[in-house]
Amino acid sequence: MTSKISFQGVSKTFELKGGRFLALDRVDLDIADREFVTVVGPSGCGKSTLMGMAAGLVEPGTGRILLDGAPVTGPGPDRGVIFQQYALFPWLTVRKNVEFGLKLQAISAEERRRRAQRAIDLVGLTDFADALPKTLSGGMKQRCAIARAYAVGPQVLLMDEPFGALDALTRVQLQDQLLETWSRERRTVMFITHDVDEAVYLANRVIVMAARPGRIHRIIDVDLPYPRTEEMRLSPEFSRIRNEVWHSVYHQAPAA
Numbered sequence: 001m002t003s004k005i006s007f008q009g010v011s012k013t014f015e016l017k018g019g020r021f022l023a024l025d026r027v028d029l030d031i032a033d034r035e036f037v038t039v040v041g042p043s044g045c046g047k048s049t050l051m052g053m054a055a056g057l058v059e060p061g062t063g064r065i066l067l068d069g070a071p072v073t074g075p076g077p078d079r080g081v082i083f084q085q086y087a088l089f090p091w092l093t094v095r096k097n098v099e100f101g102l103k104l105q106a107i108s109a110e111e112r113r114r115r116a117q118r119a120i121d122l123v124g125l126t127d128f129a130d131a132l133p134k135t136l137s138g139g140m141k142q143r144c145a146i147a148r149a150y151a152v153g154p155q156v157l158l159m160d161e162p163f164g165a166l167d168a169l170t171r172v173q174l175q176d177q178l179l180e181t182w183s184r185e186r187r188t189v190m191f192i193t194h195d196v197d198e199a200v201y202l203a204n205r206v207i208v209m210a211a212r213p214g215r216i217h218r219i220i221d222v223d224l225p226y227p228r229t230e231e232m233r234l235s236p237e238f239s240r241i242r243n244e245v246w247h248s249v250y251h252q253a254p255a256a
């Protein structure tokens with residue numbers, strides 16, 4: 001079976017003043033269609049660099065990244081990227097922000113509006129469609145950013161700590177909303193987080209990376225059924241997996 005996203009022998013070196021820095025070292029990773037994988041690891045282990053390559057925003061030094069078997073050569077509407085900073089246009093309403101991503105596609109204004117409305121409804125911002133970003137809470141802004149990515153209809157969502165700046169309650173609500181949408185639409189999701197609970201709650205596999213050089217340390221399966229529930233967070237199985245991920249992140253042996 002062809003992977004949705006395949007990283008094959010991917011390395012990346014950055015040129016720095018004092019010399020060269022190996023940010024990623026021979027990463028091999030296959031993400032299947034409709035998977036939800038989360039990526040955790042110490043700061044600087046290359047999580048964002050890896051995701052940037054899948055997005056087509058960062059070029060690999062060596063190796064290649066395939067999307068549906070074809071090399072990634074740049075960004076495209078088949079991948080929606082969501083960052084921690086919402087990056088909304090402050091002078092545009094929620095609706096106009098969501099429609100903006102669709103302007104690059106050759107579709108009618110009517111179809112744009114229909115798709116934007118659907119995405120806005122999906123993330124629960126129906127009553128705020130005509131509000132400006134400055135009148136929204138952090139969670140609502142992030143919902144707007146997510147709606148903008150959904151509206152384009154990407155097969156793959158690349159999310160780099162999207163809930164990192166939010167309070168704990170909003171975060172949990174957005175996790176449930178994201179899972180609900182994912183289970184309905186079954187896109188492929190690659191989601192970076194520093195929060196081990198979040199990583200386990202969302203994913204069917206947790207990719208644990210290690211630093212210096214950045215590499216894949218372990219891959220941990222989350223054998224909990226979907227839909228995930230709040231009760232599951234308290235279950236012995238959830239605790240066991242969370243402890244395993246935690247241990248893999250914080251007690252890593254240095255690279256050989």
Ligand SMILES: Nc1ncnc2c1ncn2[C@@H]1O[C@H](COP(=O)(O)OP(=O)(O)OP(=O)(O)O)[C@@H](O)[C@H]1O
Binds near residue numbers: 014214
């Ligand atoms: N454009 C760049 N030029 C030089 N070095 C870079 C560049 N981008 C990333 N790096 C370095 O590569 C390493 C990996 O960075 P990256 O942002 O991918 O890590 P990360 O795991 O996402 O970190 P964090 O969890 O702190 O966000 C870091 O040491 C970073 O300083």
